[in-house]
Amino acid sequence: MTRSFEELTTAEFEAFAQTHADGSYLQTASQARLLARRGWQTRLVGLVEDHKVQAAAVLGWIPVKMGNLFQIDGGMLIDFSNQELVTEFVAGVMAFAKEHRGLFLRIMPNAIYRKFNDDGDQIGTDNRTVIDALTAIGFTHTPATQGWTTNSSPSWQYVKSLQPVLDAGGDSKALRASFAKDGKYYLKKTDQFGIKVHRLVKDELPAFKALTQDTANRLDYHDKDLDFYETVFEEYGDDAYFVFAEMDFPAYIKGQQQARDHLAEVVANLDTRISEKPNYKKLKRQRAEYADQHKQHEKRIAQAQTARQEAGKDVVVIAGALFLATANEMIYLYSGTYDEYKNFYGPYAVQEYAFKQAVARKIPNYNFYGISGVFDGSDGVLGFKQGFAGHAEEKVGSFIKPINSTKYAVYRFLKKILARG
The missing domain is CATH 3.40.630.30 (Gcn5-related N-acetyltransferase (GNAT))
Structure with a gap:
């Protein structure tokens, strides 16, 4: 027919x-x-x-x-x-x-011309199938360009296959094990800090807009308006994930105090042992290491107390993002981070939340979306996304x-x- x-x-x-x-x-x-x-x-x-x-x-x-x-x-x-x-x-x-x-x-x-590893080296060969098919019938082709755009789909993106995680059973350990060293390190920190992540209801979208607008103002780009986010929420329904990462200051301070107090006991015990063996250099090195960790916790406690006082509340939003799910991929679309809370690594917790949702839905691909296509270390967004171990793609x-x-x-x-x- x-x-x-x-x-x-x-x-x-x-x-x-x-x-x-x-x-x-x-x-x-x-x-x-x-x-x-x-x-x-x-x-x-x-x-x-x-x-x-x-x-x-x-x-x-x-x-x-x-x-x-x-x-x-x-x-x-x-x-x-x-x-x-x-x-x-x-x-x-x-x-x-x-x-x-x-x-x-x-x-x-939505077709890939070339793939690259984290060093910018090409993986495999060029795929000209789409280019050849469309130019053969009179289309003028404009190749992908390096750089950033907020006006259209990105020419370059960073992606990760979740199929190995799904094949391994899809549990949280298998997921985190699939990440790169940096991703694992910062997620361990968010665990220690007690960062909590939750999915937003529609009434929280003005707060989401406030976060993304703050980020847009700081980085000098145009943010979507609130009506856009509300429309996405309504039209995508269960496939739209608006997510916040939050810091609970009292809980965080309590955890830091417990860690500090434990280290104080360790240092005191080492002092006793050093007094008994003053020439044992290993003990002195251990003491210096634990004493430094003790100071770091003291510093974090002081910073959190100041931040809590300035915020005027116990729980604050530190980062957030919008993800959209299809049967084929979970895509990381828009996000924001409050600069004053960047040392709490909220974006890592937000990403892991979305990864877990993708795995639960048996979605085989995770798309971090736009990168600049430059691999000389100047693209901080790429560096962040590389912490989750994927590869870069140049579209056609x-x-x-x-x-x-x-x-x-x-x-x-x-x-x-x-x-x-």
């Missing part, structure tokens, strides 16, 4: 998208609803053969000068090695777009094809003139 390009029901689309290897939160019915509430027109479209979906996408469009920009972000969900299928799907999109004043079509596939970039060639040429010309002005 011949294939037909059709609008899909939510059930038809989700049944296909949730099992597709390239599925992401960008290609879900929830994302289509979110885009619609943010001013986009959206449709769930696909190629159907014998009542079975062969390819699908969230197709969105929005007005620009001289027509509508049509866009498929994170898709389409298709076998790009099947040129006939790709050609037919794009033809269906183009025909639909022409009926809706389409000016040009932009596709940003974006692709543009005119829908109305004459108007698109004028549109491009006007953009260049305005840019010069």
Whole structure:
């Protein structure tokens, strides 16, 4: 039978998208609803053969000068090695777009061009399948670029496979054992500090917005508005994890005091032994080490007491993040940290919480999302994510094809003139 390009029901689309290897939160019915509430027109479209979906996408469009920009972000969900299928799907999109004043079509596939280890060395070979499939039918390709963007999906991302953890039974020990040295160290610290993590209810979203805005102001980037976060909460439902890491100052101070007092006893015992064996250098080295640890706990107690007084409350938010779950991956999307509490390592506790949710849901991949694509040590975000032992990926970039060639040429010309002005 011949294939037909059709609008899909939510059930038809989700049944296909949730099992597709390239599925992401960008290609879900929830994302289509979110885009619609943010001013986009959206449709769930696909190629159907014998009542079975062969390819699908969230197709969105929005007005620009001289027509509508049509866009498929994170898709389409298709076998790009099947040129006939790709050609037919794009033809269906183009025909639909022409009926809706389409000016040009932009596709940003959720496809990986190259993979890299933590040193920036390439793993394996280039994957040109998507590039070749789309350029063969007239798309102009813009490769991924290094650097940061908050306006679109990142060109570079850091990911980790959870399949080995799932294969090992998925318990917390197997999960933490899979992390790198730094991740294990700082998570041990959050255990010692008694950092607590909880999932937010909708009434707590203004506090989440306050956290992310504080971080955006400090790092000089544009944060999403509260309405966006509320829309995500409503449209993604159980698949949206808004999370806070909190410090309980009385509990923290009590734990530090207990550790300090224990070390004081150890030092006193060593003093007694040293008085009996004054020439035993090993005892003196041990005393110096434990005495230094004692001072560190004293310092932490003093810092926490000051912070508690300044906060005017016993429990404070120290970090938070938003994660979105699909059948294929748990993705780390937006986050914030209060700078005055950075020494409590809240972001590590938040990440481990999301990892545990992913494992509980048997999600095989964890996506830390954006990095700069620079491996010279200047990307602190990459350094943080490397603490959880994954690898970097460079996406294939974006692709543009005119829908109305004459108007698109004028549109491009006007953009260049305005840019010069």
